Amino acid sequence: xxxxxxxxxxxxxxxxxxxxxxxxxxxxxxxxxxxxxxxxxxxxxxxxxxxxxxxxxxxxxxxxxxxxxxxxxxxxxxxxxxxxxxxxxxxxxxxxxxxxxxxxxxxxxxxxxxxxxxxxxxxxxxxxxxxxxxxxxxxxxxxxxxxxxxxxxxxxxxxxxxxxxxxxxxxxxxxxxxxxxxxxxxxxxxxxxxxxxxxxxxxxxxxxxxxxxxxxxxxxxxxxxxxxxxxxxxxxxxxxxxxxxxxxxxxxxxxxxxxxxxxxxxxxxxxxxxxxxxxxxxxxxxxxxxxxxxxxxxxxxxxxxxxxxxxxxxxxxxxxxxxxxxxxxxxxxxxxxxxxxxxxxxxxxxxxxxxxxxxxxxxxxxxxxxxxxxxxxxxxxxxxxxxxxxxxxxxxxxxxxxxxxxxxxxxxxxxxxxxxxxxxxxxxxxxxxxxxxxxxxxxxxxxxxxxxxxxxxxxxxxxxxxxxxxxxxxxxxxxxxxxxxxxxxxxxxxxxxxxxxx
Numbered sequence: 001x002x003x004x005x006x007x008x009x010x011x012x013x014x015x016x017x018x019x020x021x022x023x024x025x026x027x028x029x030x031x032x033x034x035x036x037x038x039x040x041x042x043x044x045x046x047x048x049x050x051x052x053x054x055x056x057x058x059x060x061x062x063x064x065x066x067x068x069x070x071x072x073x074x075x076x077x078x079x080x081x082x083x084x085x086x087x088x089x090x091x092x093x094x095x096x097x098x099x100x101x102x103x104x105x106x107x108x109x110x111x112x113x114x115x116x117x118x119x120x121x122x123x124x125x126x127x128x129x130x131x132x133x134x135x136x137x138x139x140x141x142x143x144x145x146x147x148x149x150x151x152x153x154x155x156x157x158x159x160x161x162x163x164x165x166x167x168x169x170x171x172x173x174x175x176x177x178x179x180x181x182x183x184x185x186x187x188x189x190x191x192x193x194x195x196x197x198x199x200x201x202x203x204x205x206x207x208x209x210x211x212x213x214x215x216x217x218x219x220x221x222x223x224x225x226x227x228x229x230x231x232x233x234x235x236x237x238x239x240x241x242x243x244x245x246x247x248x249x250x251x252x253x254x255x256x257x258x259x260x261x262x263x264x265x266x267x268x269x270x271x272x273x274x275x276x277x278x279x280x281x282x283x284x285x286x287x288x289x290x291x292x293x294x295x296x297x298x299x300x301x302x303x304x305x306x307x308x309x310x311x312x313x314x315x316x317x318x319x320x321x322x323x324x325x326x327x328x329x330x331x332x333x334x335x336x337x338x339x340x341x342x343x344x345x346x347x348x349x350x351x352x353x354x355x356x357x358x359x360x361x362x363x364x365x366x367x368x369x370x371x372x373x374x375x376x377x378x379x380x381x382x383x384x385x386x387x388x389x390x391x392x393x394x395x396x397x398x399x400x401x402x403x404x405x406x407x408x409x410x411x412x413x414x415x416x417x418x419x420x421x422x423x424x425x426x427x428x429x430x431x432x433x434x435x436x437x438x439x440x441x442x443x444x445x446x447x448x449x450x451x452x453x454x455x456x457x458x459x460x461x462x463x464x465x466x467x468x469x470x471x472x473x474x475x476x477x478x479x480x481x482x483x484x485x486x487x488x489x490x491x492x493x494x495x496x497x498x499x500x501x502x
Contacts, residue, residue: 027308027344027357032328036355039072040372044344044357052076067097068376074106075378086110101131102377108137117144132373135164139171146174151181167418169199173207185215199418202232202384209241222250230258231386231412234365257410261388264336270404271295271307271335271397272470278490278498279473283483289315289325290500291487293396298335306332306341311393314500325349326502329393338401343391348502358391358414369417386412386419399424399463400471403443413451420451433464433475435489442474443467452481 028041036044039054055072074089087110093103108123121144127137142157158175161168172195179188189211195204209225212218225241232238245251273295281289292312299306308330315325328346333339343358353374361368367385372378389412390398402409408425424447433442442464452458459479466472476487 027330027332027342028355029310029328029330029344032330033346033355036372040355040376040378043072043076043378044355044370044372046357046359046368046370048076048079065096065376067093067100067103070096071100071103071106072376072378074103075380078106078110079380083110083113099126099130101127105131105133105137108140112140112144117148120144132375133165133379135161135168135171138164139168139174142171142174142178146178146181151178154178155182167198167416169195169201169204169418171195172198173201173203176207176211180211185211199420200227200231200386200412201419202228202235202386205231206235206237206241213244218248222248226250227258232365232384233387235384258412259410261337261407261409262405264338264401266305266336268337268401268404269305269335270469270471271309271400273298273307275470275472276495277472278495279487280490280494282486282488286319287316288319288485289313290490290494290498292495292498292501299332301332301341304332304341305335307335307397309333309394309397311396312501314498314502316500323350326500329391331391331394331397333394333397338390338394338398339388340391340394343394360385360389362387367414367417381417383417383419388412389414389419395422395424396473399445400465400473402426403445403465403471415451420449422450423448430467431464435474436491440474441467443471449478 026041026045028036028044030036037054037058039051039058042051042054052073055069055076058069059066070089070093074086074093077085077089086106090103090107090110093100094107097103104123104127108120108127111120111123121141124137124141124144128134128141131137138157138161142154142161145151145154145157155175155178158171158178161171162175172191176188176191179185179191192204192208192211195201196208205224205228209221209228212221212224222245225245228235229238229241229245275295277293279291279293280287281291290313292310292314294310295307296310297308299308311329311331313325313327315323326348330344331340332342334341340358340360342360345354345356345358347354347356355372357370359368362385365385365387367383367389369381370378371381392413392415395411395413398411402424403426406426406428408423411422411424412419413422414420424445427444427446429444430441431444432439443466445463445465446460447463448460449458458481461476461478463476464474466474474489478485478487
């Protein structure tokens, strides 16, 4: 595994010729994210072979620190199942920095894959000190202790992982399993219900159904098995759970508040291309931020006709002592359903700085998230995707579809890689809305976010939409964790200035 500088330069020239211009044709807008490198763009958009070559070329110039580049090469090799290259690049990374957290964590995973628990424990314990995302090594330390038959030790690690990050939801089913091994059914139940409050993960719903089935609680088993079957038809346990439901007289899995949306077709394509709006955000009399939306274009992505839409949030710089948010989101929305197909997140929220792409593989029921963290190291997250799920910013565009259809819906939404619930209710009422020195009658919707989102959005909300073929949002108010905020459509001059944008 040696590359001479000459061969690296040849690769560099070749790849620059091949890949220059990809940013222009990508969901990643260079005006929004000008500092994303070609290697990062290749990684985020799922071109792993290209990303590997491009990261190799960076070793000469060291755009980031060499430990990061070597780690990224190791991680790409790990994802492709090449343990020899993974080992080589991890060791190169650690030779540059023996305490580099991502490399320690990945090396621990590699040893776990080899069933070398002793080395895995040592490396992951060290990673739990030096890795920024300490919940990851703590979780795997718990898994190792479970495999070793040490449930009390496993429990300590799982508890530590959740203290570090309650939204790290893969921990909840394993923690519940540990409590069951210790004979504490009540705590296992409480852990799973707590996990469900953070995310409707497939394994959490499945574990709840299995738990209640084992306890003979048929009513609750039907509820959680029903949710599981409704959301996750591609999961390996789908057939088993369906057979259980059928044997208990449940033929229709829609036993809860969720139900499938109607079939949508090209007649539902009503978004006006080029629509561009700015909304002012007020906390009481104070203008606390701006929201920007744009329906930029239409294109075909992976055989699906999509809208390319923009959504940006910019906080008032004068309120930086409270919060600083300058985040941009670009989404490909299915033109018929208005559900997300691909979603790019350029996140600048207080200390959270990263780039992400969410891919919604609805044909296989998979949610895939690729991340570039602030220091340049890459991460990969994959979960089972609940049916009819969209992302947290595109729900604004989805609400327009519901207003058009005059429908209520309980919508599954992705926030921070977790699956949470929003209720949107079409009231059929018209109310006067004042904006830009005019008054118009807006169509009222009400609803509730059952989670804490961007800027603390949570709880009840109202929205008013234009009563014409565009169903444009005019105004809204939301509960946040410290009161309410009002969102009002801005003027054309405010749109042109975008004073708070960065």
